[in-house]
Amino acid sequence: MNSSASTKERILTAAESLFAQRGFEGASLRQLTAAAGVNLAAVNYHFGSKDHLVEQVFKRRLDQLNARRLAALKHITGQSETTLEDVLSAFIRPALDLSHDGGGGLFMRVLARAFAEHDDSLRKFLSENYGHVMRQFTAEFARLLPDLSKEELYWRIDLVTGALTHAMSGFGIIQRKSDVSETIHREQTAEHLIRFAAAGLRTP
Amino acid sequence: MNSSASTKERILTAAESLFAQRGFEGASLRQLTAAAGVNLAAVNYHFGSKDHLVEQVFKRRLDQLNARRLAALKHITGQSETTLEDVLSAFIRPALDLSHDGGGGLFMRVLARAFAEHDDSLRKFLSENYGHVMRQFTAEFARLLPDLSKEELYWRIDLVTGALTHAMSGFGIIQRKSDVSETIHREQTAEHLIRFAAAGLRTP
DNA sequence: GTATGGTTCAAACGATCGTTTGAGGATACG
């Protein structure tokens, strides 16, 4: 089973990287298995199909992200005084960390692409896996921003999510400079994002 | 030439819709030409290749967006007193209008997807087509926010762009309700976005 | 040793892809 687990992991890692670079339909199983150093048939043997592999690539990262976000939220809500910046940090930093751990911010490009490609099935899959986490964060935001209507709050959280996704995907014009380490760049991103989002959320 | 122009236009329109739904690699020329009601070979005859067709789909919409944004910016900078909200409106509303005119917010999904798929060539193409517009808006933002450092300003404009892209693409949880017309929903989106972005930009 | 269940392998399957071809239709100009 150990050699099997190794094969599965190698496929998942290579898939995450290749999907981000070339897209789900652009990355072929032959490129993927070659990059992973496994046989072509291994994907269908271990995952059943290419579509199931795509789902597993997401599941592995989303479970990690959800766990870290909830842990961070639980940690700060346990304290006596919780600020809006604290909640935003719990929401933002695990996501930015994730885009770094995966080997260079690849996962979020996969995620952003996924929303557009799989019309409903993957979108539903994501909303189901994200739902309970978003609900907890929304409740905490609502507690700290009691003057905002529910609808207003939903809108603003959505906009924060958009700014975060944009920052994670590396779409923007802001690129890390060569003389700034990835860790420092991530910290700068978090600080800018938290300050920007906090101001946007607080405005009456 | 008139029947040729009609064929070209039909291909462009069908391509924009299909690319948004299925992606550049997911939408085949056979699906595309069938939806457009033209012969399969017409794409290669009129555009040379599928890749050139992709570029033309972008060019048609981006030229439109750039023109509208610059016109709106010119209109408000001609006035005596220009507010931050005015500039944001000139930046945001043409984009939201575009996502509506195209037949239901399809174009922005194409755009968001494009950033991820074509690694560098299309990205370069977009930055070249966007560069001069972004420079003018950045200059106007800088004039209205003199206390912000250049780097700070770049960061925040990038975050505004992220929130805008997110809202346009319809990724978010906020969906138009069936009893709200698309026009009204677009106006609500613009108002929420402008207020949120203005607060984020102004924070010291 | 031998049988067994999980895993890897090379090879092939049918389907679909973007592109090319050459014949034929349509229109305008001499």
Next chain:
DNA sequence: CGTATCCTCAAACGATCGTTTGAACCATAC
């Protein structure tokens, strides 16, 4: 009318796709 130009069309091209197949491999259990 003849011819030239632009366009459309059905058909085919070679390549590549996801998937399947059946034999080979390699542990562990008896």
